Amino acid sequence: MRLSVISPTLNEAKNVPLLVEQIGRALRGIDHEILIVDDNSADLTWSVAKELSATNPRVRILRRMENPGLGAAVIDGFDAATGDAVACIDADLQHDPSILSHMLEELQNGADVVVGSRHVDGGSTGNWNISRRFQSWIATKTAQLLLGVRLKDPMSGYFLVRRKDFSEIKPDLDGKGFKILLEIVAHLHTTKIKEVPYTFRPRAHGESKLSGKVILQYFHQIWRLCSSSRHFTVRFIKSAIVGGIGLFINLGVMAIFLKSTSILDWRASAIASLAANLQNYVLYNVWTYVAGFHTGFRKLDGYLSYLLMSASGMVVSTIAYSVFAGAFLHVPLMQQSPQAFYGRLFCQFVAVLLGIRFNYALNRVFNWPDLALLHLEAPPKVPILR
Numbered sequence: 001m002r003l004s005v006i007s008p009t010l011n012e013a014k015n016v017p018l019l020v021e022q023i024g025r026a027l028r029g030i031d032h033e034i035l036i037v038d039d040n041s042a043d044l045t046w047s048v049a050k051e052l053s054a055t056n057p058r059v060r061i062l063r064r065m066e067n068p069g070l071g072a073a074v075i076d077g078f079d080a081a082t083g084d085a086v087a088c089i090d091a092d093l094q095h096d097p098s099i100l101s102h103m104l105e106e107l108q109n110g111a112d113v114v115v116g117s118r119h120v121d122g123g124s125t126g127n128w129n130i131s132r133r134f135q136s137w138i139a140t141k142t143a144q145l146l147l148g149v150r151l152k153d154p155m156s157g158y159f160l161v162r163r164k165d166f167s168e169i170k171p172d173l174d175g176k177g178f179k180i181l182l183e184i185v186a187h188l189h190t191t192k193i194k195e196v197p198y199t200f201r202p203r204a205h206g207e208s209k210l211s212g213k214v215i216l217q218y219f220h221q222i223w224r225l226c227s228s229s230r231h232f233t234v235r236f237i238k239s240a241i242v243g244g245i246g247l248f249i250n251l252g253v254m255a256i257f258l259k260s261t262s263i264l265d266w267r268a269s270a271i272a273s274l275a276a277n278l279q280n281y282v283l284y285n286v287w288t289y290v291a292g293f294h295t296g297f298r299k300l301d302g303y304l305s306y307l308l309m310s311a312s313g314m315v316v317s318t319i320a321y322s323v324f325a326g327a328f329l330h331v332p333l334m335q336q337s338p339q340a341f342y343g344r345l346f347c348q349f350v351a352v353l354l355g356i357r358f359n360y361a362l363n364r365v366f367n368w369p370d371l372a373l374l375h376l377e378a379p380p381k382v383p384i385l386r
């Protein structure tokens with residue numbers, strides 16, 4: 001399998017000779033080429049690479065004059081590559097070239113994407129300070145949660161794919177992001193991803209191009225990938241809004257009970273939850289899942305099924321409320337004090353969160369596709385409202 005190693009560069013003149021040397025050593029005996037994709041660097045990186053290519057036939061240069069940017073450079077590099085496999089590696093030697101042959105083996109053993117990873121056993125971020133670690137953790141968690149990527153190091157800029165896979169998804173790739181790996185993983189729809197550990201090294205020469213703008217671009221990229229993937233649709237946001245309104249109504253009804261009636265126990269909690277539940281159903285029905293709108297009798301039927309499905313969560317929250325209120329507010333003095341009102345309301349708040357969490361866990365266990373969708377006719381495959 002012929003390997004093309006693509007290295008995007010912007011002002012890396014001092015690093016390129018070291019990089020070429022280290023890649024050559026790491027890939028001894030393996031058919032490969034090294035493609036330096038330079039955005040017409042002011043420090044003449046492209047010219048340094050050109051000199052190297054005069055004595056080293058494995059080195060090629062792509063000097064880009066327009067559409068600058070890391071993501072776009074990598075896409076162009078992969079496109080110009082001649083290998084069966086294409087790898088992307090930073091030029092500043094922060095990515096350890098010595099794992100390249102191992103990465104290639106993993107691809108040959110059946111992986112579709114192989115990632116150089118700092119967050120699997122044996123890998124590390126080197127001597128990063130706590131703030132840099134925290135930033136990276138936030139960025140990583142965001143990608144994992146919102147995109148559902150099963151990568152320990154989705155932020156990696158060091159990875160390997162088959163060129164034919166890349167060519168297939170190329171029309172869908174957006175080169176604006178710094179994180180081209182995320183872009184590729186989001187479009188490739190494969191579970192055959194392998195992470196190979198390495199230790200992130202300090203930059204050899206020069207400085208990082210990671211700026212505030214790049215970070216903004218990153219979150220924009222996540223947002224774009226999210227809204228086009230199945231994991232996160234407009235419907236999801238709408239469901240979250242409906243749930244939020246439900247919580248508000250729940251606490252509102254509870255407050256009315258506590259203020260103007262003498263019912264302060266589990267019954268108040270249960271009625272508040274029932275009211276919120278009815279509201280949820282109505283809003284789900286008319287707003288969130290318009291295509292499955294229930295009419296006439298079906299409405300009652302649909303409501304009863306929805307009620308049944310949420311019943312366990314409501315039972316949990318009602319019991320939890322009784323327990324909390326009993327435990328914290330049993331002091332007679334408290335019962336008369338103005339704090340008792342807020343105390344009870346807070347107990348209800350926590351109890352409701354517990355109930356929601358319980359219902360959610362139950363749904364996952366039974367693998368119900370979606371709490372509300374289950375009982376609506378012809379659920380839309382694609383969200384109708386945008």
Ligand code: GDD
Binds near residue numbers: 010012037
């Ligand atoms: N052609 C081109 N055009 N190359 C660029 C550009 C550009 O606009 N911007 C950066 N590069 C090149 C750099 O020259 C370097 O080789 C590589 O892309 C990474 O840029 P750095 O500035 O060193 O980024 P970093 O070290 O902060 O972050 C890198 O490592 C992280 C950890 O793997 C990036 O690869 C991140 O994507 C990655 O998360």
Ligand code: MN
Binds near residue numbers: 092094203208
């Ligand atoms: Mn770097």
